[in-house]
Amino acid sequence: MLSFWHMGRAFFKALLKGKAFMGKHSNSLKNKYWFGGLCMLCAALMLLSFFAEQVGGPFKIVASFTVIPMQQGVNQVGIWLHEFSDNFKTMKSVQAENEKLQEELDMLMAENNALQQEKYELERLRELYKLDMNYAEYEKIGAHVIGCDSGNWFSMFTIDKGSLDGVRVDMNVIAGNGLVGIVTETGPTWATVRSVIDDSSNVSAMVLSTSDRCIVNGDLTLINDGKLSFEQMENNDNTIVIGDQVVTSHISDKYLQGILIGYVREVSVDSNNLTRSGYITPAVDFKNLQEVLVITETKEDVKNKTNTDSEVN
Amino acid sequence: MKLKLKRVLLTVLFVLFGFVLQGTLFQRLALGSVKPNLLLVIVASVAFLRGPKEGMLSGFLAGILIDIQFGGLLGFYAFFYMVTGYVNGLLGGTYYEENMRLPVAFIAASEFCYGVLIYLLMFMLRSEFDFPYYFSHIIIPELIYTILVALALYPLVRLINYRLETEEKRSMGKFV
Numbered sequence: 001m002l003s004f005w006h007m008g009r010a011f012f013k014a015l016l017k018g019k020a021f022m023g024k025h026s027n028s029l030k031n032k033y034w035f036g037g038l039c040m041l042c043a044a045l046m047l048l049s050f051f052a053e054q055v056g057g058p059f060k061i062v063a064s065f066t067v068i069p070m071q072q073g074v075n076q077v078g079i080w081l082h083e084f085s086d087n088f089k090t091m092k093s094v095q096a097e098n099e100k101l102q103e104e105l106d107m108l109m110a111e112n113n114a115l116q117q118e119k120y121e122l123e124r125l126r127e128l129y130k131l132d133m134n135y136a137e138y139e140k141i142g143a144h145v146i147g148c149d150s151g152n153w154f155s156m157f158t159i160d161k162g163s164l165d166g167v168r169v170d171m172n173v174i175a176g177n178g179l180v181g182i183v184t185e186t187g188p189t190w191a192t193v194r195s196v197i198d199d200s201s202n203v204s205a206m207v208l209s210t211s212d213r214c215i216v217n218g219d220l221t222l223i224n225d226g227k228l229s230f231e232q233m234e235n236n237d238n239t240i241v242i243g244d245q246v247v248t249s250h251i252s253d254k255y256l257q258g259i260l261i262g263y264v265r266e267v268s269v270d271s272n273n274l275t276r277s278g279y280i281t282p283a284v285d286f287k288n289l290q291e292v293l294v295i296t297e298t299k300e301d302v303k304n305k306t307n308t309d310s311e312v313n
Numbered sequence: 314m315k316l317k318l319k320r321v322l323l324t325v326l327f328v329l330f331g332f333v334l335q336g337t338l339f340q341r342l343a344l345g346s347v348k349p350n351l352l353l354v355i356v357a358s359v360a361f362l363r364g365p366k367e368g369m370l371s372g373f374l375a376g377i378l379i380d381i382q383f384g385g386l387l388g389f390y391a392f393f394y395m396v397t398g399y400v401n402g403l404l405g406g407t408y409y410e411e412n413m414r415l416p417v418a419f420i421a422a423s424e425f426c427y428g429v430l431i432y433l434l435m436f437m438l439r440s441e442f443d444f445p446y447y448f449s450h451i452i453i454p455e456l457i458y459t460i461l462v463a464l465a466l467y468p469l470v471r472l473i474n475y476r477l478e479t480e481e482k483r484s485m486g487k488f489v
Contacts, residue, residue: 220447
């Protein structure tokens with residue numbers, strides 16, 4: 001500790017005398033030119049990419065030849081190791097589970113019959129209500145998550161499908177039964193997705209039972225608690241029950257209607273007495289995201305389609 | 314010439330591996346959703362051992378990779394990592410390389426600046442003023458975790474650098 005203090009003092013003395021930079025790597029004029037040049041390159045890139053989107057194009061193509069295959073490779077090794085260790089763990093439990101599953105199977109067979117009947121009923125009812133906007137009918141493609149954001153500040157990740165597979169910016173990404181996020185960037189063989197728990201994410205949503213609209217915000221301070229916050233919900237007579245489903249709203253520009261975001265966890269009236277806010281438990285487990293589905297239809301497409309339809313009619 | 318190429322390739326490989334591991338393996342090593350900043354450790358170590366020029370070039374490469382995949386503005390992270398490489402390169406070589414404390418202290422200082430800068434530019438400008446929260450939940454844990462990684466990684470980078478340097482010296486001797 002003492003020697004550390006001495007070292008520090010010596011360093012600052014040297015710094016004051018201007019000797020600190022006279023070490024092995026002296027700051028030659030050439031280095032200053034390099035530094036200046038790179039600074040200007042960075043500034044130029046920032047300015048260009050601020051005004052024109054396409055500047056990143058060449059870089060993205062380079063990335064899909066270098067980094068992306070490596071990420072895919074490392075990921076494959078990880079999955080393989082995971083499965084390997086899983087095999088050993090599950091060996092014993094599998095047999096016990098098998099018997100239990102046999103029993104369950106009989107039960108489920110009976111249940112399935114009942115559900116089949118209900119399914120026909122549902123289909124009939126759907127036709128009746130013309131619920132053709134259900135998201136079970138959207139075209140989807142599956143993708144693996146191959147890399148996550150390098151920092152701790154944002155929640156973005158890369159997937160292994162890109163523009164060559166038909167992925168475009170603003171496509172919605174879902175996993176299991178809930179909304180994961182939205183595609184923000186695409187390369188030839190990869191795409192970047194911003195998840196709804198990202199601090200800069202805002203989604204226009206509504207409570208399914210009451211159709212009250214609200215804004216769902218990702219919040220870095222809530223990520224560890226597994227929560228999302230929502231706000232700007234009208235404070236009307238509709239009661240919202242804990243556990244109510246929150247889905248994407250019909251007025252959203254980027255998100256398709258009716259995708260499940262999560263369940264209401266807490267709700268309270270704001271101090272202005274006009275709006276309500278609270279927290280949502282997301283439907284997706286963001287910590288263990290491995291496979292996602294990309295809906296290959298953007299809200300823009302849906303809007304254009306309905307426009308042309310109405311023109312024809 | 315051949316050796317120089319070897320060195321360039323090794324440095325590029327270092328940065329690439331850092332970037333790939335950061336996004337894949339280190340995701341699994343996160344404690345409380347905070348993971349160490351491996352790239353910063355690599356850039357600062359290379360800069361410390363090899364001087365400002367190689368420092369800023371490897372910093373630029375690391376930064377531009379982050380920009381391509383995750384950044385909004387191309388060149389933002391590139392600029393930050395480049396400056397980190399440059400400054401650490403200037404500071405390196407002042408003391409004996411065998412001493413671990415100073416490089417690690419500088420890596421820690423760079424990491425701290427990184428955290429504060431990201432907060433100022435990306436969060437405070439979006440009017441999120443809860444600095445104490447971000448400070449205690451992101452900046453400090455990331456700092457501690459990064460220092461631990463630096464303690465393990467810096468000797469490795471130094472060892473490889475030492476090997477290359479002796480090889481270079483030997484071949485120089487041959488020609489003279």
